Amino acid sequence: MIRLEHMSKSYGDYPAVIDVSAHIQQGEVVGFLGPNGAGKTTTMRVLTGFTPPTEGTAAIAGYDVVSHSLDARRHIGYLPESVPLYLDMTVMDYLRYMGQLRGMNRKWIDERLPVIIDTVRLGEYQNALVGKLSKGYRQRVGIAQAIIHEPDVLILDEPTIGIDPIQVVETRSLISELGGDHTLILSSHILPEIGAICRRVLVIHEGRIVADDDPENLSDRLQHAERIEVSLRGTESSEAITAIRKLEHVVDVRRDSRPMQDRMAEQGVVALVIDAKPDEGATEDVARTIVDSGWGLVNLHPLPMTLEEIFLQLTTEEGA
């Protein structure tokens, strides 16, 4: 459905995407993972025909995005990161207009509108001006315009950026539902988000694909240390560190140095960050040690690896 062959894109002398190749089959749900400026948006802009590649080719449903641009664009629904909307139109007028631009006839639009409004749950706001809607609802309007013409390929650029956490959850579940009907590409700089929605992850870093795998394999490949954050009461930090460091699978223990911990410290709570070997039950050992020592366990939870660490690991892995 989507083919990228040695695609490169430069802005002037600046290479935004370098020699990217990928084949995406019909019905696949693929995540582009990478930090800001990695080349995710540029890759999407090439796929949507907004900007032509400097080298190599890209094709949607067999149509080259440069030589058969209009045919390729007919198969795409696209939501840019900035969620561009006409603020002075009502939701219905806007969706109707976007449908017409995608070549839908009146009958088809009339059939689709109620379905779309229902899918993105915009019912009570369908006659509101887009400019009056909150960011989360605008996001839904943006998704609605991308799917109104039932495209084969749906491309969503950072669909959950800048909206509040409750709406993030709703938007994610909405996107997951869409995955069933469309070949879907979404970009994100949040690994758990990609992991929750996508069956395949392309990790993009400095314009190159550094990993192409399913989320589970990616996690395994990362061989990440298990990281636990604990807060305890009734002991000195040095004493706790010494005790926990003796445990078999613990690699490193240090005080949590984030500023918000200072107030905790005033209340006699010691916060520690523990790195341990993965899948060896280190968390249980730590909890047992704390309880057996008679300290109060205030908080214990695993910390996810930060994206920076993932990229560091992937890029050094490639370099080795």
Next chain:
Amino acid sequence: MRNIQTIAWKEIKTYFASPMAYVVAASFLAITGFFFVASVSDPFAEASIRGYIAGAIFFMVFLSPALTMRLLAEEQKLGTLELLMTSPIREWEIVIGKFIAAFVMLALMVAGTFYFVVVLAWYGDPDIGPILTGYLGVLLYGGATLAIGLMASALSSNQLVSLVVGAGLLTGLTVSNFVADRLTGAAQEIISNFQLGSSFSVFDTSSFGVVEGGHFADFARGIISVTDIAYYVSITAVFLFITVVLLESRRWR
């Protein structure tokens, strides 16, 4: 064709929903009304619309870019241009659709001045020929000013910049006779032939006519000249083409 219609219709609806079109239309009707009244209120005044035309083509230098400044600048500012350019439509369809919308607004404004003719016919015995060619000239000239304004709108995401650039270009093309007068030979010939309108006689209160020279004079006089029609149509086409090229060039940036 359907895409052009879709875009034009959307823009016309947006015009009617936004204050700018009303402000422009009100200014246009007030200014042209003033010039019309001033030109016919003298004793023994000529029963013609030349005073209205002189005011209309002079102030379109500012009013046309005000009408077009939003059309492409706002698409760039909101980012909606990215959606238009990833929809299965061509750049020229976007440009033509928007031009048609602006032209419809202009034509409605011009139609709003038609009561001048009724007033003339009621109190006098106007020569209908120059009136019809005058209206034809205003529409052709107006189309050219809108095309230039639309091009200015493609240059920037800032509407104010579009307005200033558009009005600046139009002013330059209007006063080019001052430059041509100081030149000789081919340069004079070329520059004087590019003069868009020649309405500076609005400052000459004794005539309220359209000065000689330039491409508008014959329309005001009741003469339909193929050269003048070709000139305005060409200017319109050339600037619409530049606008399309400017939009296409955004893909490469």
